[in-house]
Amino acid sequence: MATYKTSDFRKGLKVQIDGEPYLMIEMNFVKPGKGNALYKCKLRNLLRGTVLDRTYKGGDSLESADVEEIDVQYLYRQADLFVFMDNKTFEQYELSTEQIEDNWKYLKEGMVCSMTLFNGNPISLSPPNHVELKVEYCEPGVKGDTATNVTKPVKVETGAEILCPSFINMGNIIKVDTRTGTYVERVST
Amino acid sequence: MSNGSAPETPRPEFAPRASLEALRFRAGMLRRVRRFFEERGFLEVETPLLSADVVIDLHLDPLPVTVFADPRQASAGRPMWLQTSPEFAMKRLLAAGFPSIYQITHAFRGGERGRLHNPEFTLVEWYAVGQGLAEGIQLLSDLAESTLQRGCAEAMAYRDAFLKWAGVDPLQAGCAELAAAARQNGVAIPDGQELQDRDGWLDLLLVDCIEPHLGRSQPIVLYDYPPSQAALARIRPDCPPVAERFELYVDGIELANGYHELRDAEELRRRNETVNRQRAAEGKRTLPVESRLLAAMESGLPPCTGVALGFDRLVMLAFEASDLAQVLPFPLEIA
Structure with a gap:
């Protein structure tokens, strides 16, 4: 797994903290007076949507997260599971009601959505706007x-x-x- | 994803980030700063950007340059430094008998890039011969008033600012007490923050609890810093002792750093050695302890104050911009 040093920190970076994937949504480089460089970050948990405020010192590092976005087609619902298919590999993925959040409201059979995978497992879904x-x-x-x-x-x-x-x-x-x-x-x- | 909306006209890669209007404003600010010092009888000087000596600071990292004699052996040559500030050279002028001097110059600090940082930036630096701490603060306040037009600066002791906004005494509290204050104030504490790193705690509190309040209605100068953060300032043997260092803040942004200058060469040599040990412990390269500045101080530096002010930040604030890139033609990424 790759690591990012503080000098690589930037908005949009996908990192792993305590085994969970985070998206760096804000990164501010601050350096007080004659003090050490500080990297003040806001990180959004990609599983739960919560936002974390973290400060890192120059020289610290974060593990990268294996996060990718794929296009999937909505197939059907089976009890509490929503089933999708990767348009390229035809592999099927399932999301639970919790993971799908309010997005079930917009799902029609055959609709193409964007799905986020973490370590190859589906974690969230974005339907078309x-x-x-x-x-x-x-x-x-x-x-x-x-x-x-x-x-x-x-x-x-x-x-x-x-x-x-x-x-x-x-x-x-x-x-x-x-x-x-x-x-x-x-x-x- | 945007459908129907007009595509944005992309800015050509070669074009500056700052607008013509911003750079005109910047040129006007250069004239204003020069006029300020000319009116007060300061002599404008220029000193080398490239020097064999460099300021030794734990958290300032100068960019090394190899000055070769033979272009066919470009990696062999004399190691020199792009200056983090013109401090050493200007003090050598003072020790040689120069009057009060100022300069507007580029300076370089490695690893610094952000909304308020660019590794190459412009400094206004001046030395006022014969001045003490109070006069140094006054001159800085006058410059802020005449360039920003937001009134004169309020002066507040570093200690008072900490007592007011962090509820802790920065001169006397122990590390555990500072750590507790950081937690109480909801400071985001880095994983690697060590309990014994006293200056680290002070900086975390400063950034999160103090700086956001500084210079909101009018500019503010913090003064009398902890001796551990003296850098090149004189330490006044009060009880507890304080470093005669001062910093100007506007809108929560640090704009200038000044010292009632240390004149004792032996003391500087000791500080340099301490800082070099800390640099080595942090895995950074050590910097040359012996320098022509030490020789100059041994021959006699006159009593003076010296201040370095971030010119790009001054322009940014006066122009009501929020990012240095708005007032720099070519920031690092497109330099």
């Missing part, structure tokens, strides 16, 4: 009401509930931003 979902059920829309500030919950094909403007009807296709979980626009009626 925008997905189009069919409305399965909602209270009927008010005809002619095109106001977007009055919202109602609608149930989409994945089973998730999304807050939408009141003019949305069953059978509509809506676009949702997966980063915020919010309605973007109506794609078709």
Whole structure:
């Protein structure tokens, strides 16, 4: 396993601390007066999403983490497991409900997502920023009401509930931003 | 991933990071600093960037250069150093009878790169003959006032700053007490921080608990440092003793370091030897203890204060930029 010395530290580095993978999301080089160089880092745990503040001294080092991003296709859900396939190797990967977090809301069969692997094992998933979902059920829309500030919950094909403007009807296709979980626009009626 | 948004126009590789506006502003600042010292009768000097002597400091790493005589044997020659500051050469001028002097010059410090560091940078350095600590602080405050226009500097003892913001006495507390203060204040402590490394604890507290408060509404000068951080400052035999060193801060950023200068050659030789032992223990190369500065001090350095101010940082703050790269044409990566 490669190691990174403090002189290699930079934003975007993937490192391992206590056996867990971290992404260096901030790195500040500070040097007080006549003092020793300090490397102040913010590190995001790639398994849990928590952020760690760590300070390193010049000459310290961190182990690199074997982290890679691959494109996968969503196949199906089996109880608490979501099954994906690597588009290049056809290898299958499973993520638990905990690992998938809120992203189950956007998964449609065949959808291509980006998956993060740590030591070859899947740890997290990023769906495309925008997905189009069919409305399965909602209270009927008010005809002619095109106001977007009055919202109602609608149930989409994945089973998730999304807050939408009141003019949305069953059978509509809506676009949702997966980063915020919010309605973007109506794609078709 | 961005779809539909207009592509950014890439900056050509050869082009400077700093804008024309920033570099115009920088040129104006050079004139202002020169005028400040000319008005006060300082003589502008230029000293070599490349010297056989170099400041010996545990945490300053000069870049070595081999000055060859025969270009066909370029690796054989006299080892010299790109200067971390023009301090030695300027003090040799003072010992030779020069009046108050200043210079604006490039300096080099290996391994330093960040938002506020570039291994090659510009220093304003000056020596005021006959001055003591209070006058040295006053002159620095005057320069800050006339270049930054944020008022004169408030002066605060290093000890008072620690008592106020870290709740610990930096001159008298033991290592365990400093470590406890660091933990209480939520300081992120490096794994390799050793309990006996007293200056290490002081620096961690300074960076996390003190510096963020410094120079927010007006510039501030910290003064009277722990003797272990004297570098080339005189130690005043108070009880407890303090180093007559001072530092200017603006917006939490360290801008200048000054000394009421040490004049005792023997004392400097002892400090050099101590620092070299520490350097060796940290796996760093040792630096030449004997130097022409020691000879100059033996013949007599006049009482004086000396200050080094980071010119790039001064421009950055006055220009309201947040990264040195905004005021440097070509930072390290594209130099």
